Amino acid sequence: MHTFFASFSFMTDHFGLLADRTVDHLKLSAAAVAVALVLALPLGVWLGHRGKGSFLTVSISNIGRALPSLALIAIFLGLLGIGFVNVLTALVVMAVPPVLTHAYLSVEQVDPDLVRAGRGMGLTEWQILTRIELPLALPVLFTGIRIAAVYVISSATLAAVAGGGGLGDIILNQVSYGLSGVIAAALWVAFLALAADALFGALRKRLTPRGVLAGRSA
Amino acid sequence: MQSAADIVFDAATKTYAGSAEPAVDALSLTVPAGEICVLLGASGCGKTTALTLVNRLTELTSGDIRIDGRSIRDQDVIELRRSIGYVIQQAGLFPHMTIEENIATVPQVLGWKRSRTADRVRELLELVGLPHKEYADRYPAQLSGGQRQRVGIARALAADPPIMLMDEPFGALDPVTREHMQDEFLRLHEQVRKTTLFVSHDIDEAVRMGDRVAILAQGGRLLQYDSPERILRAPADDYVARFVGTDRGLKALTLRSLGELKLDPATGDDEASLRTGDTLRTALSALLAGGAERLPVADESGKTVGSVTVDLIREAA
Numbered sequence: 091m092h093t094f095f096a097s098f099s100f101m102t103d104h105f106g107l108l109a110d111r112t113v114d115h116l117k118l119s120a121a122a123v124a125v126a127l128v129l130a131l132p133l134g135v136w137l138g139h140r141g142k143g144s145f146l147t148v149s150i151s152n153i154g155r156a157l158p159s160l161a162l163i164a165i166f167l168g169l170l171g172i173g174f175v176n177v178l179t180a181l182v183v184m185a186v187p188p189v190l191t192h193a194y195l196s197v198e199q200v201d202p203d204l205v206r207a208g209r210g211m212g213l214t215e216w217q218i219l220t221r222i223e224l225p226l227a228l229p230v231l232f233t234g235i236r237i238a239a240v241y242v243i244s245s246a247t248l249a250a251v252a253g254g255g256g257l258g259d260i261i262l263n264q265v266s267y268g269l270s271g272v273i274a275a276a277l278w279v280a281f282l283a284l285a286a287d288a289l290f291g292a293l294r295k296r297l298t299p300r301g302v303l304a305g306r307s308a
Numbered sequence: 309m310q311s312a313a314d315i316v317f318d319a320a321t322k323t324y325a326g327s328a329e330p331a332v333d334a335l336s337l338t339v340p341a342g343e344i345c346v347l348l349g350a351s352g353c354g355k356t357t358a359l360t361l362v363n364r365l366t367e368l369t370s371g372d373i374r375i376d377g378r379s380i381r382d383q384d385v386i387e388l389r390r391s392i393g394y395v396i397q398q399a400g401l402f403p404h405m406t407i408e409e410n411i412a413t414v415p416q417v418l419g420w421k422r423s424r425t426a427d428r429v430r431e432l433l434e435l436v437g438l439p440h441k442e443y444a445d446r447y448p449a450q451l452s453g454g455q456r457q458r459v460g461i462a463r464a465l466a467a468d469p470p471i472m473l474m475d476e477p478f479g480a481l482d483p484v485t486r487e488h489m490q491d492e493f494l495r496l497h498e499q500v501r502k503t504t505l506f507v508s509h510d511i512d513e514a515v516r517m518g519d520r521v522a523i524l525a526q527g528g529r530l531l532q533y534d535s536p537e538r539i540l541r542a543p544a545d546d547y548v549a550r551f552v553g554t555d556r557g558l559k560a561l562t563l564r565s566l567g568e569l570k571l572d573p574a575t576g577d578d579e580a581s582l583r584t585g586d587t588l589r590t591a592l593s594a595l596l597a598g599g600a601e602r603l604p605v606a607d608e609s610g611k612t613v614g615s616v617t618v619d620l621i622r623e624a625a
Contacts, residue, residue: 207400210365211414212389225404299404301447
């Protein structure tokens with residue numbers, strides 16, 4: 091218990107250090123999520139629009155889930171060496187499955203009658219996607235991003251193993267920072283993950299179309 | 309854009325990939341400009357396929373469809389669809405858009421000016437009986453089924469297309485609302501006179517709505533294409549006779565109103581419960597229910613103009 095409380099004095103005493111590592115941690119996480127979005131979002135949305143590729147998306151997700159991130163970092167050590175790129179790649183591999191699956195499902199689940207109505211009215215495929223499918227898909231799509239962000243922020247701790255920096259530097263270095271330092275940094279990571287979860291949760295709520303909310307309360 | 313155009317099916321055939329039998333088999337019929345043609349048949353008879361051939365949601369396998377003399381094959385598919393109003397069951401309104409945005413969809417993609425679109429939305433909402441002030445900013449989820457279908461019709465009319473395709477538009481409504489919407493649509497059609505293809509599986513609806521009725525059988529074969537009157541009085545074959553029902557004699561009575569009859573002179577001072585606008589079926593029902601030989605008939609203003617008997621109805625039928 092003593093060490094647990096000591097971790098709070100560690101936070102105030104070493105605030106500069108924690109803030110510094112947090113910035114690194116968030117930079118790394120943001121970069122990983124961003125790359126995952128660029129890779130998986132257009133693909134998932136396009137496959138969802140076509141209504142094809144459930145096999146592909148499900149397979150990618152399952153493979154992604156089955157791979158432990160520490161193992162990935164170890165594998166990439168051989169391929170990419172130590173450092174930012176290695177860790178980033180591992181985190182991207184973690185972030186892609188939830189983004190891809192949710193992007194696919196979010197578009198695919200839009201009521202086919204609406205798509206048919208839009209097509210019958212003479213909307214182009216692009217207009218169907220941007221005016222009908224995406225607005226209705228946004229809430230589910232954001233759930234995917236939210237899950238990816240939480241995964242990545244908590245897993246980025248392992249970056250320290252491969253010299254990626256971040257809060258993991260403190261957590262994996264009990265010799266320098268003591269147990270209270272480890273706990274402080276771990277709490278910090280937990281807090282960051284929860285904050286990201288809350289942030290994307292709030293965004294999701296904002297992005298749910300008003301007409302859809304009206305339908306739920308009615 | 310003109311207000312109406314004729315639609316000509318010329319041996320229109322659709323065979324789906326992997327299917328030996330055609331869904332629509334060499335369908336040939338002409339819908340004259342401004343008329344309502346009901347495609348009637350049991351499920352699986354290809355009526356919806358026939359409908360969607362027109363806006364190319366389903367592509368023809370062979371044959372042709374011409375609108376105002378122009379083959380649909382020669383037109384850009386997006387432009388073609390924008391020149392055709394399309395109404396589906398449950399209306400298919402976009403739930404994330406307001407009523408106004410829903411109706412404005414096609415004008416928007418056609419690049420109309422904002423003010424023109426806004427004026428058009430206002431006009432259409434009034435036309436379908438939903439005051440703009442009250443409804444424009446609502447969402448579909450806040451409307452009843454009947455109101456949603458009105459918006460669906462307004463949306464289809466938005467760019468003033470010469471043609472309307474309606475795929476069982478009132479199929480999901482309760483019977484009372486459905487009948488009301490049928491009347492509303494007929495009233496609307498009097499005003500806008502769009503050539504309308506209307507899919508239905510309900511003979512009563514077909515007889516009520518159609519200037520002409522096309523009866524389709526399994527595999528999209530056309531069995532009879534005639535006025536409702538002819539369909540009921542002279543079914544082409546046993547299948548049609550069975551489909552229109554053994555009560556077709558009664559149904560035929562709904563096609564004529566008392567006003568079209570040469571009524572007997574009025575007798576007595578009884579208050580008239582029948583009006584000249586009532587159908588012969590309503591009159592017969594009133595005669596039977598009341599056990600009366602003769603019932604007085606009043607015009608719409610309530611003035612008694614004559615009387616009707618069972619014999620009179622039998623002669624007219």
